[in-house]
Ligand SMILES: [Zn+2]
């Protein structure tokens with residue numbers, strides 16, 4: 001206490017001693033109630049974040065089915081508009097081109113639907129309660145052993161093998177058994193949105209821009225919209241509106257034309273927007289798969305790298321087997337034929353390994369070449 005020091009020297013010694021004793025009791029009482037040798041900043045942060053976790057846990061369960069319904073409704077609407085509005089437009093140009101679009105479009109659609117259903121309904125994998133061959137820690141929530149690369153999902157309420165993240169768009173966790181389905185769904189959906197944007201961009205240009213010149217090619221609608229909003233806010237192109245007033249004849253063609261116009265705009269704006277958003281997600285996940293990391297491990301490994309660097313050491317990710325092998329293990333192919341069967345076509349093959357134990361890459365330090373990944377004593381890429 002402050003007044004026990006020199007500032008309170010004028011007080012009688014007896015009172016000063018009593019005040020000091022009182023202060024020591026209060027300090028001891030405080031530590032008795034709150035002190036914990038194992039308390040760290042991150043533990044305190046975790047406790048503070050508990051209400052947020054509770055909120056996510058409670059509401060993600062309701063949001064998940066809503067997001068899945070949204071994906072299903074939007075995909076169905078895009079496919080329907082493609083059949084009703086875009087394909088007849090292509091047919092007017094060329095019959096050969098229409099046949100190509102029917103084959104290519106249905107190949108993409110089959111892959112999108114298959115990988116989405118499999119990603120959403122395949123269990124990502126959980127560790128067994130006992131007989132875990134390799135245990136790295138114990139889950140605080142499940143009070144059960146955790147194999148390497150396993151993490152607890154607060155939304156699913158269980159541990160997930162090689163957990164990547166909990167995806168609300170799938171209403172499922174992405175882990176060991178459905179990671180490939182998730183990634184291939186993103187890839188095919190991305191290709192699908194690019195394809196639809198490409199097929200529909202000419203119709204969109206006619207309906208949205210008319211003869212107005214654009215800063216970027218018309219099919220890059222989001223970039224044009226951003227550019228116009230910044231530089232020419234007053235000249236921002238407005239879609240032509242088909243007004244059906246009381247004076248105009250209420251004939252069916254007017255309504256059909258109006259719905260056609262809206263459908264063309266909706267199809268292109270939705271697909272080109274998703275192309276950009278999904279493109280960023282794709283690049284991020286492709287980068288992680290290339291270096292053998294999950295979305296959770298990227299943070300753990302970055303922390304480890306910093307810790308090792310302080311000690312003048314180099315941290316190496318033990319699950320990074322080299323670019324080529326990472327992709328071969330992840331997608332489960334070994335040659336061109338299995339690539340066609342397992343990646344280009346829908347395939348239900350299981351991922352390599354049980355997800356309970358993982359092969360670890362080994363490294364050697366070469367004085368000239370630096371750190372080298374080795375397999376059976378020979379350097380790998
Ligand atoms: Zn757990």
Ligand SMILES: [Zn+2]
Pocket residue numbers: 153154155156157165166167172173174
């Ligand atoms: Zn989950």
